[in-house]
Structures are given as structure tokens and as C-alpha cells.
Amino acid sequence: xxxxxxxxxxxxxxxxxxxxxxxxxxxxxxxxxxxxxxxxxxxxxxxxxxxxxxxxxxxxxxxxxxxxxxxxxxxxxxxxxxxxxxxxxxxxxxxxxxxxxxxxxxxxxxxxxxxxxxxxxxxxxxxxxxxxxxxxxxxxxxxxxxxxxxxxxxxxxxxxxxxxxxxxxxxxxxxxxxxxxxxxxxxxxxxxxxxxxxxxxxxxxxxxxxxxxxxxxxxxxxxxxxxxxxxxxxxxxxxxxxxxxxxxxxxxxxxxxxxxxx
Amino acid sequence: xxxxxxxxxxxxxxxxxxxxxxxxxxxxxxxxxxxxxxxxxxxxxxxxxxxxxxxxxxxxxxxxxxxxxxxxxxxxxxxxxxxxxxxxxxxxxxxxxxxxxxxxxxxxxxxxxxxxxxxxxxxxxxxxxxxxxxxxxxxxxxxxxxxxxxxxxxxxxxxxxxxxxxxxxxxxxxxxxxxxxxxxxxxxxxxxxxxxxxxxxxxxxxxxxxxxxxxxxxxxxxxxxxxxxxxxxxxxxxxxxxxx
Numbered sequence: 001x002x003x004x005x006x007x008x009x010x011x012x013x014x015x016x017x018x019x020x021x022x023x024x025x026x027x028x029x030x031x032x033x034x035x036x037x038x039x040x041x042x043x044x045x046x047x048x049x050x051x052x053x054x055x056x057x058x059x060x061x062x063x064x065x066x067x068x069x070x071x072x073x074x075x076x077x078x079x080x081x082x083x084x085x086x087x088x089x090x091x092x093x094x095x096x097x098x099x100x101x102x103x104x105x106x107x108x109x110x111x112x113x114x115x116x117x118x119x120x121x122x123x124x125x126x127x128x129x130x131x132x133x134x135x136x137x138x139x140x141x142x143x144x145x146x147x148x149x150x151x152x153x154x155x156x157x158x159x160x161x162x163x164x165x166x167x168x169x170x171x172x173x174x175x176x177x178x179x180x181x182x183x184x185x186x187x188x189x190x191x192x193x194x195x196x197x198x199x200x201x202x203x204x205x206x207x208x209x210x211x212x213x214x215x216x217x218x219x220x221x222x223x224x225x226x227x228x229x230x231x232x233x234x235x236x237x238x239x240x241x242x243x244x245x246x247x248x249x250x251x252x253x254x255x256x257x258x259x260x261x262x
Numbered sequence: 263x264x265x266x267x268x269x270x271x272x273x274x275x276x277x278x279x280x281x282x283x284x285x286x287x288x289x290x291x292x293x294x295x296x297x298x299x300x301x302x303x304x305x306x307x308x309x310x311x312x313x314x315x316x317x318x319x320x321x322x323x324x325x326x327x328x329x330x331x332x333x334x335x336x337x338x339x340x341x342x343x344x345x346x347x348x349x350x351x352x353x354x355x356x357x358x359x360x361x362x363x364x365x366x367x368x369x370x371x372x373x374x375x376x377x378x379x380x381x382x383x384x385x386x387x388x389x390x391x392x393x394x395x396x397x398x399x400x401x402x403x404x405x406x407x408x409x410x411x412x413x414x415x416x417x418x419x420x421x422x423x424x425x426x427x428x429x430x431x432x433x434x435x436x437x438x439x440x441x442x443x444x445x446x447x448x449x450x451x452x453x454x455x456x457x458x459x460x461x462x463x464x465x466x467x468x469x470x471x472x473x474x475x476x477x478x479x480x481x482x483x484x485x486x487x488x489x490x491x492x493x494x495x496x497x498x499x500x501x502x503x504x505x506x
Binding site: 012075076102104105107108110111115118119120216217219224226227228229230231232233234235236237238239240241244245248249252 | 328345346354355357358360361362365368369443445450453454455456457458459460461462463464465466467470471474475478
């Protein structure tokens with residue numbers, strides 16, 4: 001059986017289990033429907049990167065490293081710095097992750113985290129201009145190291161924490177002086193995401209890996225204080241408007257809680 | 263960065279009202295080889311979709327004993343934008359879009375009828391002007407129906423959002439690039455279930471709710487055009503002219 005088919009079998013098994021539990025008002029680890037697992041954020045875990053953080057939600061672990069570089073700006077924004085988010089699903093993180101080119105899942109995760117940071121306008125790209133044809137670039141790399149479910153929220157948290165830990169390098173004669181900094185990266189807001197799954201008519205926050213298996217679909221809502229900054233629905237199922245709005249309300253409240261860990 | 267004016271004399275740059283769609287033209291059954299196909303012109307967007315399957319699953323070991331695997335490949339042509347020549351083939355953006363389009367159809371295509379097979383949705387953007395993923399979904403729905411693949415419902419969508427401080431329906435390129443928020447969204451026709459949803463930019467929960475409401479209304483208009491295109495394809499014998 002192929003991987004996709006294997007997932008389909010697991011989905012059947014986990015779905016039956018979770019549906020039975022939900023009927024008794026429980027979930028797989030007896031949390032409330034809108035509860036996060038234990039959240040832990042450790043900043044400054046790497047000395048080689050300009051910023052770093054390890055975020056853990058339950059068993060999920062994502063390390064984020066922020067590196068600065070010099071780059072040619074995009075032609076339509078010649079005076080603005082650039083930033084990009086990449087995600088690496090390390091093969092050591094899960095038996096289902098294999099070495100090779102990025103999967104659609106890792107690309108999606110990186111792009112959702114990227115959209116949150118971009119929409120929240122937390123990185124002042126105008127301040128990253130060096131000289132004509134040269135700007136600073138910020139590379140935000142997410143290393144998924146343990147897949148316990150809800151990688152998106154863990155990764156977004158790691159990224160926000162690593163950015164808030166980031167020091168801006170000194171630039172002399174158009175070049176970055178490594179190990180010399182002008183000060184911390186100013187970050188007016190900390191965008192985080194809250195991810196929900198829908199199973200039958202129930203909606204659960206912060207799914208476990210096994211709960212993700214059982215899900216009809218998933219909705220990620222990125223927030224800053226009082227505002228939604230990105231959303232992404234994934235998975236084959238569907239949601240009603242009322243369900244989306246309910247997720248948005250919970251995400252706005254839970255966003256505050258997540259930011260308190262940074 | 264300079265933000266260009268998005269409104270002129272109270273109207274949008276192309277003269278549309280806030281809730282007005284760009285002109286949309288849909289033709290079903292324009293390709294001979296594909297089992298189903300559709301061409302969609304949506305404002306300045308031109309999108310073609312071809313469907314293959316249910317057919318043998320490749321690789322074979324990937325086949326599911328329960329269901330057909332639904333696959334989607336959305337790509338943008340190298341000549342699709344007014345700017346420089348793009349690269350042919352998939353990239354990170356198109357990989358993500360392919361994934362979410364596939365998942366949007368995952369709930370409506372009755373894949374369980376065809377175990378051990380795959381169904382391929384191929385969508386290519388020939389010309390882009392903002393809102394290509396929504397045009398791709400419009401084309402794919404019609405093409406799947408044109409291929410005779412059983413579906414629980416049709417999918418229709420539109421991109422809504424906020425530009426120049428106003429909630430607008432069917433964002434054009436400038437509104438997409440310089441507006442405050444963009445939210446492509448697609449619904450099933452009968453139950454108005456949301457099967458596709460992405461959003462970027464900043465919105466309050468109230469604005470977000472209003473966006474969903476106006477998208478639902480506009481999607482009905484798209485649905486009417488999709489049905490009309492299918493009706494015409496049944497009347498036309500031996501497929502229809504690909505009138506790009």
C-alpha cells in the first residue's frame with residue numbers, strides 16, 4: 001500500500017475512535033475542545049543565527065533559525081528588503097517524513113506562516129535597504145523536529161519567537177559584519193496562528209497527530225491583537241460560515257495566550 | 263512603497279461597483295483528448311482545465327482500495343504576467359494552490375465510486391490578472407462535470423477583500439497587489455458550505471463576516487454562468503470551439 005493509502009486506513013481507525021470519544025464529550029487526550037496542549041518557547045537557543053527559538057506544543061517541536069543575508073531586491077520593490085520563510089520536515093520528525101524535495105505540506109506550512117508575518121507587517125522592509133541594487137534579506141527557516149500534530153501553530157510560534165529574539169547585524173561598506181549587531185529587530189506585533197480541525201459537527205483546537213488523521217478538514221487562523229492576518233482551510237471537508245466565525249473568535253482569544261509565551 | 267489610488271470618482275479603477283464581478287465567460291468541452299475540459303475567461307484571467315480519469319493509478323502502489331485518488335496540478339504559464347518571463351512548471355506558490363484546490367474538490371467528487379484509480383485535474387493559467395485560483399476552481403468544476411465525474415455538488419467562488427478601505431468583490435490585479443486584504447473563497451452551491459478558504463491582509467472579525475456574506479452572493483452569479491456553460495455543452499455536438 002502506498003503512503004496515501006496507508007493514511008486512508010489510519011484515518012478510518014482514528015476517526016472511529018475520535019468520533020466515539022467526542023460523543024462522550026472527550027477527545028484523545030481528554031483536553032477541552034478549545035484547549036492547547038502545554039506550550040513551551042525557548043528563545044536564543046542557537047548562537048550562530050541572528051535569532052532563534054524552539055517552540056513546543058505538546059509533543060510537536062519546531063526550531064526556527066533567523067539568518068540575515070545580502071540580496072538583489074525584487075525589481076518592483078527596489079528599495080525594500082526581502083524576507084522568506086522555508087520549512088524543512090526533517091525525516092527524523094516522523095516515520096512518514098522522507099528525505100527529498102519539499103512536500104506540498106511543508107510548502108503550505110511555510111507559506112501560511114509567511115502570510116501571517118507579511119500581513120501583520122511586523123518586518124519593516126523599508127529599513128533593510130543597503131545601497132542601490134542591494135538590500136538585506138531575512139531567511140526564516142523552520143525545522144520540524146517532532147511531529148505530534150498541529151505543526152502550523154508550533155511553527156508560527158517558533159517564527160514569531162525567533163524574530164523577537166533577532167538582532168540586526170551591522171552593515172559596513174555594503175556588507176554584513178558577522179557577529180556585530182546594531183540592536184534588536186523591532187517587532188510591533190507577534191503574529192501567531194490557531195489551528196482547528198472539524199470532525200463531524202465538532203470543532204477542536206490544537207489537534208494531535210491522531211486527531212488530524214480523523215479530521216474532515218482543518219482551518220488555520222493567524223492573528224495579531226484584534227485582527228485576523230491569515231487564514232487557510234485545508235483538507236477535503238467543508239465548513240459553514242458560522243463555524244469559521246467561531247474559529248476566528250477562539251483564535252483571537254487564544255492568540256493572546258500564545259503570545260504570552262514569547 | 264507608493265500605493266496607487268484604487269478608486270476614481272467613487273468607482274473602482276475598471277469602473278465596477280463594489281460588489282460587481284468582472285465579465286466572466288465559460289466554455290465547456292473545448293479539448294478533444296481530455297475526458298472533460300473547460301475554458302474560463304474572468305476579466306483578464308484566462309484559464310484552461312482538462313480532466314483525465316478515473317484511470318489507472320500511477321504509481322500503482324499508491325492506489326487506494328477505498329477510493330480514487332484526486333490529484334490536481336495548477337500551473338502558471340511563463341507568459342501569464344505583464345512582468346518578466348516566468349519559469350515553466352510548478353513552483354512553491356503553485357504547489358500550495360494545487361494542494362488546496364485538490365482538497366476543495368475532495369469533499370464533492372464521489373471518489374469512493376472508483377477505488378484503485380486516480381482522477382487528474384490539470385489547470386493551466388494562460389493569462390493572469392488577479393484571482394487565478396478562483397478562476398481555476400470555476401474551470402475545474404465545469405470540466406469535472408463535463409467529464410461526467412459524479413459530484414455531490416458544484417463549487418463556485420470569488421475573491422473578496424478590502425481595498426482602499428472598502429470591502430470589494432472580485433479583486434482585480436491592483437486591488438489584489440495594493441489592497442489591504444484578499445480572501446479567495448469557494449462554496450458548494452446547495453448548502454453554501456465553504457470548501458476553499460484562504461486569506462491574507464488585516465481584517466476585523468466583522469469585516470471578515472461581511473466578506474463571506476458578499477462572497478456567497480457573488481458565487482451564485484458564478485454558479486449561474488457555470489451551469490449555463492454546461493447546458494450549452496450538452497447542446498453542442500462533438501465539443502465546442504476553443505475561443506480564447
